[in-house]
Amino acid sequence: MLKKIRVWDLPTRLFHWLFAIVITGAFITINLDETELHAKFGYAACILVIFRIVWGFVGPEHARFANFVPTLGQLKAFIKHPVHDKLGHNPLGALSVLGLLLVVLVQTSSGLFTDDEISFQGPLSHFVSSEIASWLTGLHEFNSNLIYALVGLHLLAIFYYQKVKKQDLIRPMLTGDKDLSSEDTNTPTALNPSKDHWGVRGLALVILVVIATGFYFLVIKK
Structure with missing residues (x-):
């Protein structure tokens, strides 16, 4: 029997x-040369990365x-024996998350100071x-290649887990739930679901609003 x-x-x-x-x-x-619209997506990405960093300290388990x-040690052990007994990211998945956050933080931060001397100046240039x-x-231009590479690896990993290991990584990120067998739910880590009540969601909304408001007045509006 499966348990959500x-x-x-x-x-x-x-x-x-x-x-x-x-x-x-x-x-x-950016490939359509829509630099102003590209900048708006960059602002949104920066706000989201800052939110995720904060949420990485105050969010659910x-x-x-x-x-x-x-x-x-955990990384070496997982590479030798790729078995993961926790609900969340496995060690390699965790590195993927951290890598993407880092390169996008570098990308968005550098973008705030860019100046192509033709059509666009970053708000902090x-x-x-x-x-x-x-x-x-x-x-900013070089780092974009790292983003493409990491996104590509991320998609390949999802495909590998979906087709080879028969593990659906997409549905849990849509619904929030994983289906575990009765054997899996006997492990201590499996019995510790994430808190996802309205108090948690309200806290996230407050954090996001504070970050977005601060970003707007300190960076965009100048």
Whole structure:
């Protein structure tokens, strides 16, 4: 018999899909030379990354970095014996999450200072010299390749788990629940579902509003 266990809280799930949307939007708009619209997607991505970092410290158990960031020993053990007895990210999945957050944080931060000297200036470019702005513009362009690579690896991993290991990673990120067998639910970690009540969701909304408001007045509105 299968039992549903809540793994991903609603704020984490919404972050995941909104993050995918804004990254896709940023990719499409830059290739269409829609720099102003591209910047708006970049602002949204920056706000989301900051939210996820904060949520990684104050969110429910399986959203917290302390719960899924692996030690070197855990990573080596998982590579040798890829068995994971926790509800959330496995060690390699955790590295993928951290890698994406890091490169997108670098991308959005550098984008705030970019100056292509033609059609776009980042809202904070006037705070740095032209040399630094030029260097950050180059970093912004180079770092985009890392994002494409990590997104590609992320999609390949999902496909591998779906087709080879017969583990559906997409549905739990939509519904929040994993179906576990009666044997799995006997493990201590499986009996510890994520909190996903309206208090948790309200806290996430407050955090997001504070971050977005601060970002607007400190960065965009200037």
